[in-house]
Amino acid sequence: MSIERALISASLFLPPVIAGFLSLHxxxxxxxxxxxxxAVVGYNMKNFFILDVGVFLSLASYLFVNxxxxxxxxxxxxxxxxxxxxxxxxxxxxxxVLFISGIEKISAEGARKNVAxxxxxxxxxxxxxxxxxxxxxxxxxxxxMNSYLGLEVGGRGKILLMMVLSTSVxxxxxxxxxLLSAESPGE
Amino acid sequence: xxxxxxxTFVYLVGFAAAGIVLGNLFGSPIFFIAAVSSLALLVIAVxxxxxxxxxxxxxxxxxxxxxxxxxxxxxxxxxNINNEGGKLxxxxxxxxxxxxxxxxxxxxxxxxxxxxxxEVKLKYKIxxxxxxxxxxxxxxxxxxxxxxxxxKEFGSEQKLELRVLPRSEDMEKVDLNPKYTxxxxxxxxxxxMGVGSEFFALRDYLPGDELRDINWKATARYLDPxxxxxxxxxxxxxxxxxxxxxxxxxxxxxxxxxxxxIGAAASIAxxxxxxxxxxxxxxxxxxxNWVYPGTGKNQYHKIMANLxxxxxxxxxxxxxxxxxxxxxxxxxxxxxxxxxxxxPKFSETIIDLSMKEYDVMVISxxxxxxxxxxxxxxxxxxxxxxxxxxxxxxxxxxxxGTTVVDWDPTEPLEPTLEEVLRYRRxxx
Numbered sequence: 001m002s003i004e005r006a007l008i009s010a011s012l013f014l015p016p017v018i019a020g021f022l023s024l025h026x027x028x029x030x031x032x033x034x035x036x037x038x039a040v041v042g043y044n045m046k047n048f049f050i051l052d053v054g055v056f057l058s059l060a061s062y063l064f065v066n067x068x069x070x071x072x073x074x075x076x077x078x079x080x081x082x083x084x085x086x087x088x089x090x091x092x093x094x095x096x097v098l099f100i101s102g103i104e105k106i107s108a109e110g111a112r113k114n115v116a117x118x119x120x121x122x123x124x125x126x127x128x129x130x131x132x133x134x135x136x137x138x139x140x141x142x143x144x145m146n147s148y149l150g151l152e153v154g155g156r157g158k159i160l161l162m163m164v165l166s167t168s169v170x171x172x173x174x175x176x177x178x179l180l181s182a183e184s185p186g187e
Numbered sequence: 188x189x190x191x192x193x194x195t196f197v198y199l200v201g202f203a204a205a206g207i208v209l210g211n212l213f214g215s216p217i218f219f220i221a222a223v224s225s226l227a228l229l230v231i232a233v234x235x236x237x238x239x240x241x242x243x244x245x246x247x248x249x250x251x252x253x254x255x256x257x258x259x260x261x262x263x264x265x266x267n268i269n270n271e272g273g274k275l276x277x278x279x280x281x282x283x284x285x286x287x288x289x290x291x292x293x294x295x296x297x298x299x300x301x302x303x304x305x306e307v308k309l310k311y312k313i314x315x316x317x318x319x320x321x322x323x324x325x326x327x328x329x330x331x332x333x334x335x336x337x338x339k340e341f342g343s344e345q346k347l348e349l350r351v352l353p354r355s356e357d358m359e360k361v362d363l364n365p366k367y368t369x370x371x372x373x374x375x376x377x378x379x380m381g382v383g384s385e386f387f388a389l390r391d392y393l394p395g396d397e398l399r400d401i402n403w404k405a406t407a408r409y410l411d412p413x414x415x416x417x418x419x420x421x422x423x424x425x426x427x428x429x430x431x432x433x434x435x436x437x438x439x440x441x442x443x444x445x446x447x448x449i450g451a452a453a454s455i456a457x458x459x460x461x462x463x464x465x466x467x468x469x470x471x472x473x474x475x476n477w478v479y480p481g482t483g484k485n486q487y488h489k490i491m492a493n494l495x496x497x498x499x500x501x502x503x504x505x506x507x508x509x510x511x512x513x514x515x516x517x518x519x520x521x522x523x524x525x526x527x528x529x530x531p532k533f534s535e536t537i538i539d540l541s542m543k544e545y546d547v548m549v550i551s552x553x554x555x556x557x558x559x560x561x562x563x564x565x566x567x568x569x570x571x572x573x574x575x576x577x578x579x580x581x582x583x584x585x586x587x588g589t590t591v592v593d594w595d596p597t598e599p600l601e602p603t604l605e606e607v608l609r610y611r612r613x614x615x
Contacts, residue, residue: 048194052194052198056198056202059202059221060205060209063206063209063217063218063221064209064213066217067213067215067217067218068215069215069217070216071216071217071220072216077220080217080220081220081224084220084221084224085224088224088228092195092334092335095195095335096333096335099335100298102296103294103296103297103298115294115297115298117300118277118298118299118300121276121277121300121333122277122333125235125276125332125333125334126333126334129228129231129232129235129333129334130228132231133224133227133228133230133231134224134227136227136230136231137220137223137224137227137228140223140226140227141219141220141223141224144219144223145216172226
């Protein structure tokens with residue numbers, strides 16, 4: 001195993017380890033470790049499916065174990081978003097590394113300069129996108145957590161309100177998808 | 188040119204949806220944070236979408252749509268990409284290559300940053316270890332954002348056909364002459380008077396004889412004008428029969444008995460044609476390809492093209508070859524079979540033809556040598572048994588008047604062929 005691969009494997013395993021340590025209060029604390037390990041195996045096997053599923057199950061298990069956490073406190077919110085974006089950054093980076101390794105394999109010596117330049121600029125782009133995304137997510141979640149509609153609802157009414165809000169979010173997602181898949185004029 | 192959503196995009200949308208469902212299910216806001224985070228990333232990714240006015244011209248730089256190279260030669264592929272639109276940061280260019288083609292310099296798959304109105308010239312060199320027809324292309328271009336959420340594919344369907352010809356061995360020393368000569372000029376001494384350059388006999392001068400043909404020494408001695416007669420130099424018909432039966436093929440895709448046979452056929456065709464013989468070809472593979480005997484560079488080209496498009500197989504029986512030889516090809520020709528002699532039927536056909544009015548020669552690339560090269564472990568007893576069998580078959584062919592060249596395909600053909608031809612000449 002090359003040093004680069006070992007380093008990437010260790011980095012990929014770092015967020016699940018942190019998530020696991022933050023979940024020690026639960027009997028399911030080991031789940032982020034297990035799925036994080038699966039993601040590392042996926043990376044080393046160059047299998048995108050195992051990598052993707054491992055990362056997402058590691059994230060989902062962390063959220064499930066900590067479902068009782070109150071994210072209204074800014075520190076808690078910061079921890080949750082930090083764990084989420086750490087997972088996502090490394091996942092995107094590793095996917096990119098795997099993609100590039102496919103190109104590098106068929107490139108002769110002279111052509112690798114281009115690939116190395118792409119690797120650097122892609123990493124910069126991933127980091128800047130993820131940082132912006134994290135900022136947006138933090139702001140959105142903080143505002144969401146600390147605002148209310150002024151409606152005094154309880155029990156069943158609260159659940160109904162959440163359902164309505166969820167449905168609206170689904171429509172927003174659908175809207176984004178439609179907007180992005182719209183054909184450009186003249187194409 | 189539609190925008191394609193990659194699997195990463197699907198995962199993020201799925202994660203957002205799962206966050207909302209699980210948030211409702213468990214009544215926990217932590218899942219909603221996950222959903223919001225996924226949506227935030229999707230919104231940020233919109234920033235790096237490709238410009239709407241993608242305007243590219245992709246052009247393969249080549250004089251012809253079909254190019255010919257020899258096995259092992261390097262060939263430079265050039266592609267010009269002209270960006271008429273805005274700047275693109277992550278443009279993936281992939282010129283699709285067949286699996287057997289190797290890139291020796293540069294790369295057919297690259298990631299580039301292309302500026303506004305910029306022209307990018309992509310160059311790389313390829314080589315091919317085996318003969319055949321190969322298609323280079325199409326050129327695929329794909330824009331993908333750094334997060335790999337969206338991609339847009341376009342490109343050019345322009346393809347380049349690469350014909351990889353067998354490299355013919357330089358066999359200057361080989362004096363391969365058909366036993367039966369025809370009336371047209373060549374380089375084979377016919378042992379009769381005719382047009383040639385070697386002195387054959389003297390005769391009395393006849394009106395119309397050229398002045399340069401008068402033998403002045405003999406004229407002075409006999410006190411009567413004498414003219415030189417020359418030995419006629421003629422040529423013959425040679426038909427190369429290449430055995431491409433799949434059931435008898437030994438070796439790997441790159442290194443096998445058929446590849447060796449094709450190389451030998453190319454070398455022999457080159458030698459025979461340069462000696463002004465008429466050369467024809469029959470290749471028994473997936474199809475029965477044949478070229479009627481002819482001379483010159485054009486004929487060499489035809490033979491090469493047929494050897495290149497050849498595909499191994501065995502749909503055609505040996506009756507087809509015999510029928511072609513007897514019905515279409517000239518009688519009293521020299522037939523050179525190039526075969527590893529692994530298919531018993533093939534040897535029987537050779538014996539049949541040897542007993543007729545043909546001058547038959549067999550050049551047999553030794554399959555054991557190829558098998559030894561490609562296999563890591565080898566059983567000595569099996570080799571010894573096969574050697575005995577093969578030697579018996581070669582002796583049998585010799586006994587029927589066939590000239591047999593037992594060739595080690597890992598070595599050049601010339602020395603072995605020369606040795607056998609010397610023995611043939613001595614034997615008369």
